[in-house]
Structures are given as structure tokens and as C-alpha cells.
Amino acid sequence: MSGHDPLSETTDFLRSQGFSTARFGVILGTGFGTCAQIVDQKSVVPYRSIPHFPASTVKGHEGNLVYGGRDGASVIVMQGRVHLYEGYDIRQIAYPLEVMHRFGVEVLIVTNAAGGLNPRYEAGDLMAVRHHIHPIGRRQMGDLTADPDDDPCYDDALRASLLEISIQRKRSVQQGILAWMPGPSFETRAEISLLKSLGADAVTMSTVPEVLAGRRLGMRTAALSCISNVWTGRKGETVDTEDVASTVESSAGHFSDLLVRLIRKVHRETSDS
Secondary structure, eight states: OOOOOHHHHHHHHHTTOOOOOEEEEEEEEOOOGGGGGSSSEEEEEEEEGGGGGGOOOSSOOEEEEEEEEETTTTEEEEOOOGGGGTOOOOOHHHHHHHHHHHOOOOOOEEEEEEEOSTTTTTTEEEEEEEEOOOSSGGGGGGGGGOOOSSSSOOHHHHHHHHHHHHTTTTTEEEEEEEOOOSSOOOOOHHHHHHHEEEEEEEEEESSHHHHHHHHHHTTEEEEEOOOEEEHHHHTOOOOOOHHHHHHHHHHHHHHHHHHHHHHHHHHHHHHOO
């Protein structure tokens, strides 16, 4: 493989492991790892084995790239992700999206654990992202923020399909604005006040850089947050990382059902057209 660019080395290696063309890409965040089981897993490769691929270092992120199928559709699943606060730069975070794009991924579905800022939310709720804000750490985003802010990142049709499926399954899904913060510390009271004043319904330390990278690559994107806890404003309020993971895990079955049905619906619609 000498003389190849890094992206070619990565994709050539993955092809040797059984990866092939895929239309759907899925990124599973904290607590969502078991959702990788929804695909018929033809190949599972640890990130650390993949040339030039960033490896997850955070608990709750299994760190596997999965290639498989579901209802006739081919899917690449990231079982865990990497974050800026792990020491990676924005290009390294975007790299897995470039790999997916090389394999033909057109539809991207991203998940995360998020702290609820909207008092109407409850822990365990799922929230379909309508829009995002990133008022802090913008410089760390690099050239991913060079496009106009009004350039849509989240596909309206995909979100509408998610909501339609949730109604059919009689499991409600919220809609809201997601704020991104660089982490690794949970937000201070002052930061939470700022985010709420800007209209944020939930806050996370991931997703937005990946979504911006996907937009650059022309992917249709949907993002779903699991509300792991809800900010009440009580003095001394804290967030426990173990509680965050367990709350998301309790909602993983609901998300898996939505994901299966969304992939099936989109695949059938595009196959019939």
C-alpha cells in the first residue's frame, strides 16, 4: 500500500476485511452501543486495527467499525466515536465521515447522550435535532464552520420520517435545538444559562462536528439525542457519568426500533423511485 494516501490505505484495508458499498452510516454515542446489533454484522473491526483511524478512549464507546445489512440495505456503523476533548483535532473527528463517504454513504444517522435544558423534557426522552448551536469553541471547529449558518445540516424529510414512525409505534420523540460544548467537563451554571438564553433544548459534547463534516460531504443527516438528565437549577446539582450511560441504555431499544424502521422506509422509498 506504499504510495497511497491515508484515506486510500484505510479503505483498502477495510475492503480486505469485507467492507463494501453502503448507503447508510450510523454513529452510536454513549450508551447506544448495543444498537449495532440491528444489522447483520458481516465484519466488525476495532478502530485501533484500522490504519489512520482515530480510536475511542472514552468509557461507553466500544470502538468498533461495523459493516452489515438490514432489510436489503448496507450499513456502516460506528460503535462509539471520538471527541475533541480526547485530544483529537477536527480533521481526525471528520476522518470517519470521509471513510464512510468513500464507501458511498449518503444517509447519516447520528446519536448522542445529551443533558436536557428544556424543563418539559424527562430523562430517557429521545429528541430529534432540528438545528444546532455552538457558541463556545467555534474556533476549534476550524473550516467546518466556513459555510453559512443557515445552510441546513439536518434533513427535514428524515426527521419527518422519524417522527412519523414514532407516532406509529406510539413512542413520543421530542424535537429541539442541540447545543455543542467542547467538554470534557459538564457545563457550569453560567454556561447553562447562556445556552438556555440562546434557545437550546439540550447540550452535548459531540455530534455537531460530525454533522458539519457530513454536510461538507453532501450527506443527508438526521440526529437523535437521548436526554440523559434534565437540568433543574437546584443548588449543588451534579451529573454522574454512570447515570448518563445507564439512562441512554434504557432507551436504546426504543432507538433501535426507530432506526430499523427508518432504514427500511428510506431504502424502500429510494429503491422504488
